[in-house]
Amino acid sequence: MARLAGKVAVVTGAGSGMGAATVARFCQEGARVVAVDSSGAQEDIAARCGEQCIAYQGDVSQVNSIRGMLAAAAEHFGGLDILFNNAGIQGPIADTADYSEDDFDRVIAVNLKGVFLGMKYAIPLMLERGGGSIVNTSSMASLVSFPGMSGYCASKGGVSMLTKLVAAEYAARGIRVNAILPGAIDTGMTRAMPKDYIDGAVAATLMGRIGTPDEIANLAVFLASDESSFITGTLTPVDGGYTIV
Template sequence: MAGRLEGKVAVVTGAGSGIGTGIAEEFVKEGARVVAVDISGQQEEIAKRLGSDCYAVHADVSRGADVRSMLDAAVSHFGKLDVLCNNAGIDGAVAHTGEYPEEEFDRVFGVNGRGVFLGMRYAIPKLLENGGGTIVNTASMAAMVAFPGMPAYCAAKGAVAMLTKTAAAEYASRNIRVNAICPGPIRTQITDSLPPELIEGVVRATPLGRYGTPTEVGRLAVFLASDESSFITGDTILIDGGYTTL
């Protein structure tokens, strides 16, 4: 039986750990061939473990030249591009807005906001050449509710939500769908690096009472990348254990 992404070629950024690894794993499981992109070097181990259907690329998503190269790698290695998952992200410093360092704001926004823009900027022409495709951006529930001490992260994730809606409106008539996933407390290296009192407070306030997993987010990404979601575009879909219902 064919997988839900059989025959599709996808680029997944931030694939070296956390949610990106979960997406890459679920995509390969569902029949996609995946370009696993990361800056850490960990993408090499992920690609090795997932086999010939996964190809590792080193890239800094805040740099246009790197983004163009990672997308070119999908075409040169697997022949085309059908899906882009703009997932790479960092948390940054924890400090209130009036104390937040300028250079840290630029660093966080460069990866989390500019990186998503660059991914879409250079993927969309390739998707159009291929007759269309899908883009799945990783935003956050921080695009919808505030987290004091994380102004750069919240601002960037809010930008991802609106970049998603704008591109979806621009390219719907040309067979490109664009959606964003908005994770809540998912157990990753990012959540592990945050002050324990901050993240543990979020988990305690989550109605389902636990962390989510990268695999659960990966399954949502599969749905949005597949033809099963063919009438969904421009949406920001929460996967937060009910946190934002309160």
């Protein structure tokens, strides 16, 4: 039996990378999915999945987009069971004294406020159905520092703590909240970073390689499914061993 049969999911950052891989896996496992992105690329992702997936264009830092994507799940598929808060941006690489306030505000707005808004407005829909699963994309940058990435590290640290907080608030009401902490993963964001930065991260990864979006999607499916029914508030690195030494 499909692991997500009968479930309705919203996936943000669905236009590429980890989000696109997770949309495909959720659909393969029987979920009906709203694929959300700001780029327009979510249209192609949804089209590949067929009628069980619809595209929604929105910016997760804007409350109207959050409300719209959740309304689309309710209107098209009847409710909401799973939210994968995956949308994120890297921001510039610059020492803190040279990091602009505008850049910092934008990274926080997308990476942290977007997760907060997603949970805030998804939780009432999940409570109507007796519970649900929220999966947030944090980062190994919430555990260890990456010089030059103050906005990104701060935002992902916030996502990890918010994950634990909301898990504690709603555990008794049937909503589970967990976070995935990717390491260096082969995505457009990673490929856009300076080569020496990525080479250094791979060199410090015990498994000696970069990860794949499918390896993130595998965990997202498990955390979204009833197979993880006694798991909440976890922060799980998928980093090839980077953060264990």
